[in-house]
Amino acid sequence: MPMLKLATLYPGPVLASISRLPHAGAYVSGRLHTYVRSLHEQYGDVVRIAPDELSFRTEQAWKDIYGFSTNFPKDPRFFNVAKSGASNLAVAPTDDIHYRQRRILASAFSDAALKYQEHILQGYVDALIKRLHEKARMKSTVDLVEWYTYTTFDFMAEYVYGESLSCLEDARYHPFVAMQFVSLKLWTIISMSKYISLLSYPIKAIASFLYRDLFRARAESVSFTYSKIAQRMARDQNSSTPDYIAHVNSKQSLKARMSEDEIRSNATFLIIAGSETTATTLSGCTFLLLDRPETYRRLVSEIRLRFQSSSEITFASVADLPYLDAVLQESLRMYPATPLGMPRVVPEGGATILGKFVPGKTAVSVPHYASYRSPTKFTQADRFLPERWLKGENDQFAGDNRDLLRPFSDGPRGCLGQR
Numbered sequence: 355m356p357m358l359k360l361a362t363l364y365p366g367p368v369l370a371s372i373s374r375l376p377h378a379g380a381y382v383s384g385r386l387h388t389y390v391r392s393l394h395e396q397y398g399d400v401v402r403i404a405p406d407e408l409s410f411r412t413e414q415a416w417k418d419i420y421g422f423s424t425n426f427p428k429d430p431r432f433f434n435v436a437k438s439g440a441s442n443l444a445v446a447p448t449d450d451i452h453y454r455q456r457r458i459l460a461s462a463f464s465d466a467a468l469k470y471q472e473h474i475l476q477g478y479v480d481a482l483i484k485r486l487h488e489k490a491r492m493k494s495t496v497d498l499v500e501w502y503t504y505t506t507f508d509f510m511a512e513y514v515y516g517e518s519l520s521c522l523e524d525a526r527y528h529p530f531v532a533m534q535f536v537s538l539k540l541w542t543i544i545s546m547s548k549y550i551s552l553l554s555y556p557i558k559a560i561a562s563f564l565y566r567d568l569f570r571a572r573a574e575s576v577s578f579t580y581s582k583i584a585q586r587m588a589r590d591q592n593s594s595t596p597d598y599i600a601h602v603n604s605k606q607s608l609k610a611r612m613s614e615d616e617i618r619s620n621a622t623f624l625i626i627a628g629s630e631t632t633a634t635t636l637s638g639c640t641f642l643l644l645d646r647p648e649t650y651r652r653l654v655s656e657i658r659l660r661f662q663s664s665s666e667i668t669f670a671s672v673a674d675l676p677y678l679d680a681v682l683q684e685s686l687r688m689y690p691a692t693p694l695g696m697p698r699v700v701p702e703g704g705a706t707i708l709g710k711f712v713p714g715k716t717a718v719s720v721p722h723y724a725s726y727r728s729p730t731k732f733t734q735a736d737r738f739l740p741e742r743w744l745k746g747e748n749d750q751f752a753g754d755n756r757d758l759l760r761p762f763s764d765g766p767r768g769c770l771g772q773r
């Protein structure tokens with residue numbers, strides 16, 4: 355029995371060696387990140403979090419699990435890995451498919467390509483600031499999570515299908531955006547049916563009954579994206595607008611092509627991958643800054659000393675602000691947009707991770723939140739202290755495990771939008 359073998363090799367709670375229920379309960383209730391953290395605090399750097407799943411909390415584990423030489427496949431229970439039909443980068447079922455798509459899409463994220471996007475993004479940032487000024491003049495309370503989300507979705511929609519969702523203008527979520535949050539929750543429930551195979555059909559049946567409106571709305575949101583992509587494609591195939599469609603068209607070749615279904619599937623994925631993560635990071639960062647006035651003041655001072663007007667703020671000029679960089683690093687540590695481990699599966703025959711054998715078919719991951727909030731890895735791990743990222747400023751952080759921080763993951767399936 356592989357489950358029992360894992361229990362004899364690695365520490366973890368007894369119940370977690372025979373049942374996935376504690377893990378599943380934490381996952382569906384949105385507490386999995388803190389549950390995994392508490393298990394690591396109790397059992398150390400490697401812990402068995404479910405009968406066939408291990409969690410690793412070290413820098414070397416990033417290389418052993420996600421690195422270019424290993425790159426274990428994604429766990430199809432967690433990711434909706436495409437079995438047939440069109441896939442996108444995140445759920446590509448084989449390395450070949452993933453490599454082909456990534457080859458076509460990667461240059462859309464090069465420095466040169468991003469330069470073309472700069473003025474479009476600046477337009478949305480200016481619109482955000484203008485709207486916030488209006489709200490401030492009216493002394494209205496604003497929910498910045500919403501406003502950041504309006505901005506990132508509007509921008510990504512314009513990039514992907516050439517048309518803003520007008521969230522900033524309308525000051526509300528476009529139904530497509532609201533649907534994305536629901537979809538993420540549905541995804542959790544659907545993945546439970548895959549984890550607990552005995553209950554697979556009952557879970558699916560109950561979910562489709564209880565959440566039938568959500569399933570319907572989700573299907574509508576997919577067809578919304580597809581119709582937008584079709585409109586964009588029909589508009590002008592060889593557009594000079596440097597957007598996603600123009601980029602893909604310019605990269606299609608006999609050696610590497612994406613089918614129309616793959617183009618649509620990647621479009622849907624990119625909008626979510628680029629918006630929700632960025633808005634979440636900005637929201638976390640803002641909250642943390644407002645909670646620590648001395649950090650906020652130091653950041654404001656760095657920015658005001660450097661720029662006379664907002665027009666001087668460009669991709670190039672912000673790249674050289676050490677304290678801003680430290681604030682963002684620390685925000686990604688305290689508030690990682692993808693807090694869970696992104697599970698991979700050890701191939702048949704097993705593998706060596708951290709110098710020790712792991713049986714084949716075991717799910718393995720490095721959890722972001724649990725790793726970054728560990729007091730054994732970062733000094734005063736629960737405090738927002740950007741100074742820890744400033745070289746030579748503070749000896750008290752010399753013991754920090756800085757290379758453990760990889761909020762964009764690592765290896766060939768790491769984030770394409772990191773830049």
Ligand code: HEM
Nearest residue numbers: 443444627628631632635691696761762763767769770771
């Ligand atoms: C703070 C912002 C972001 C964070 C924290 C983040 C994090 C991540 C992580 C952890 C992964 C790896 C998932 C896995 O291991 O399965 C990933 C993948 C990906 N991200 Fe991001 N991301 C961010 C922003 C963006 C943006 C702005 C874009 C695009 C505009 C983007 C596009 C992608 C793509 C395409 C992948 C899939 C890469 C592949 O499988 O080859 N991300 N991201």
